[in-house]
Amino acid sequence: MIWTISLKPMRRHWRIFAVVMIVLLGAPAWWKEVHAGARGGTNPHLIWYVNTSRKVVALTFDDGPSPSATPRILSMLRAAHAKATFFMLGQAAKAYPEVVRQVARQGMEIGNHTYAHINLKVHSMAQDEADLAKAQKTIQTITGHAPSLMRPPYGAYNASLIPVAQALHLKIILWSWTEDPRDWANPGVAAIVSRVLNHIQPGDIVLFHDGGGDRRQTVEALALIIKDLTAQGYHMVTVSRLLKIGEARS
Numbered sequence: 001m002i003w004t005i006s007l008k009p010m011r012r013h014w015r016i017f018a019v020v021m022i023v024l025l026g027a028p029a030w031w032k033e034v035h036a037g038a039r040g041g042t043n044p045h046l047i048w049y050v051n052t053s054r055k056v057v058a059l060t061f062d063d064g065p066s067p068s069a070t071p072r073i074l075s076m077l078r079a080a081h082a083k084a085t086f087f088m089l090g091q092a093a094k095a096y097p098e099v100v101r102q103v104a105r106q107g108m109e110i111g112n113h114t115y116a117h118i119n120l121k122v123h124s125m126a127q128d129e130a131d132l133a134k135a136q137k138t139i140q141t142i143t144g145h146a147p148s149l150m151r152p153p154y155g156a157y158n159a160s161l162i163p164v165a166q167a168l169h170l171k172i173i174l175w176s177w178t179e180d181p182r183d184w185a186n187p188g189v190a191a192i193v194s195r196v197l198n199h200i201q202p203g204d205i206v207l208f209h210d211g212g213g214d215r216r217q218t219v220e221a222l223a224l225i226i227k228d229l230t231a232q233g234y235h236m237v238t239v240s241r242l243l244k245i246g247e248a249r250s
Ligand SMILES: [Zn+2]
Pocket: 062, 063, 113, 117, 153, 154
């Protein structure tokens, strides 16, 4: 009698234990899947940098276009025969279409940074797709070309972004972990310069911002960064060009 009484709650505990174990054992696999083997794996959908020994880097600019910073950045890039990638917000592109055309005319790459700078992790897949599609359409209407790259705002993504991006024929581009100078927080020109140059290596994708506030520090730092990279023998190319040069790493 004692056995039958005590076995029932035990079985229940076993079931709970089994569920907890499945979750605990499954979570790392899920995490690995989402983060694609975090740093060092290859996932064709999530790209952080490129594996190459050639001295090439991709400078990228988020949150623009802006009528003040973007044209100044463009003239610096032109003077240095450098190319870069601009991950634009659909709403900013709509507000400043002439700046978008200027970026395109100069042979720069334009990527999708969502329409309204939404956090793709907190919305439904349908909302994510609608927002990204709206940005695609806005940019295509202005330039005649739909972007083939996207970058999630805040670098925030989860597994459901992968099918959404695939449906829109967009590769998800993040950035090299050592190449986020946090210029958006205006830490000072010297800080932005040293944060970028201290760890730069071939195949890096560097994150800057040409919108979202006063970007004078970014512009000033960029002049020094371009000068130094050029002196070191680096070529600055678009992300799509970088992806043709080396193996994408996630
Ligand atoms: Zn952003």
